[in-house]
Amino acid sequence: MPIERPRRRIPEATVARLPVYLRILIEQTNEEIESISSDGLAELAGVNAAKVRKDLSYLGSYGTRGVGYEVAFLAYQIRRELGLTHDWPVVIVGAGNLGQALAGYGGFGQRGFPVAGVVDIDPSKVGSVIAGVRVRHIDDLDQIVQTRQVNIGVVATPPSAAQDAADRLTRAGVTSILNFAPVVLAVPNGISVRKVDLAVELQILSCYEQRRMGVGLQAIGLRDPGRGASA
Amino acid sequence: MPIERPRRRIPEATVARLPVYLRILIEQTNEEIESISSDGLAELAGVNAAKVRKDLSYLGSYGTRGVGYEVAFLAYQIRRELGLTHDWPVVIVGAGNLGQALAGYGGFGQRGFPVAGVVDIDPSKVGSVIAGVRVRHIDDLDQIVQTRQVNIGVVATPPSAAQDAADRLTRAGVTSILNFAPVVLAVPNGISVRKVDLAVELQILSCYEQRRMGVGLQAIGLRDPGRGASA
DNA sequence: AGGCATTCGTGCGCGCGTTCACAAAGTCCG
C-alpha cells in the first residue's frame, strides 16, 4: 500500500481551513473519538462536506470509503502539511498593550509557537517581565533570532514603528511576519506577510450593520430563533 | 459634482479593502495632500490599480479623469458606505489577557468603536478598571447593550466559554460579533460573525515556512505514527 | 458470498473576483 505524498500545490483557501480542521480533530481526540466522516467534520467546521473532502484530498487519499477518516492519523497529516510537527518559536516586536497580551496569550505556545522573546525600542519597557518572558531591547533582535532559530516575527508596534520593525526582522533573518499594525508593510521578495487588522474587522461589521439599518427597520428587537450558520 | 448613491451590491472582497483605502486617505489628509490617483492609492495599499478603480466605482463615479480622486471627499464616501459616519459602541466579553488588551487598545475608540463595556463571568475580575473602563459582570450585558445601544460584540473568552458568550450577546440584541476564540460559533440567522484566530494565522505562516524548507531535509526528527494496522 | 448501505474522491459547471485593455472625459500648454 503506497502512502503517497502528493506534491500538488495546495490552494490558499484550503491552507486557511486546514488549521480549523486540525483543531476539531484535536478536540475529537480528547473526546476519544477515533473516526470522523467528512460530513461530521464539515458540520463542526461550519463548511460544506464536499469542500472538506476536496481539501483533505490535497493531502492524499487518507480516508476510508464507507467509514471516514481516522482522527489521529488525519491530524498528523495536517500537522505535517502545515509544518506543525515541530515548534516554531516566534519573536514579538512591541511590548505595548497588544504585544503584552500576545505574549501572555497561552494559545501561542500551546499550539506550537513558543514566544522566544519580546523586544521593544523603548528602554523604559526593557527589563519588565511579561508572562515569564523578559522584555529585551530591540537591538538584541539579531541575537534572539539567531540563537533561538526564529523564523516568524510578530509586529505589535504602533503604526509609525511597524515598517522599521519589519525591516529589523527581515534583516535579522526572519522569513515570515504576522503584522498587527494597521499599515501595509514593504518587505523583500520571498518574505511572507500576513496582516491582522482589528479595526478593519470592526469596520466590515459596521458595513453590515449599516446595510441592516438602510434596507429596513428590522434592525432592533427582531431575533430569529433559527439556528443556522451565518457568514 | 454629481452625488449619486451606490447602485450595486458591493462585493465582499471590496468591502474588506475599503477600510485599507480609508486609512491611507486619512494619512494623506494629515499630510495635506488633496488629490490622489488610483495608481498612487494602489501603490500605498499594495494592490492593483485597476482593482482600486473598480472598488471605488462601486461607490459611484467620484473620480475626475485626468486628475484622480479628491482625498477628503473620497474618504467621506467610503465612511458613508462603511457606516462610519457615526460611532459604533462595542462590548467586550471576557476580561482576560486578550480582552484587557483590546479594551486598552486605543485603535478601537480612535476609529469609531468606543468600548461601551467589558464584562466577565468571573466575579473576581468584576470591578477592576481597564483603560478607564470598569469590568462588569456578564449578567449586566443586557443593560449595557440596551442603554448604550450596542450592536457589535467582541468575544474574547476562552474557547469553552465562547458559545455561551455568543448566545448571551445575541439574546441581548447584538447583531454583529467579532470572535477571537478559536471555535466555530453557532448563531441565529441574520447575525454577522467575523472570526479572528491568531493561532491560525501563525499556522498558515508555518505552512509557508515548511514549504520554504523544501522537500529535502525536513524529515529529520519526524516520527510517522503509521496508519492504524497497515504496513 | 452477495447485496446493500455508507462514505470517499473527483470531474464538471458555475459564479465571483481579478486583471487587461481601451474608450471617454477631463486637464494642461502653447
Place this chain on the structure above:
DNA sequence: CGGACTTTGTGAACGCGCGCACGAATGCCT
C-alpha cells in the same frame, strides 16, 4: 482654441474556488 497627455470607468476574458453529483471503494448484514 486645439491637440497631446493623463487618468478614470468599465466591458470582457481569464482563473480560481465552490458545490453538485456520481462512480468507486469499503464495511455490514443476511
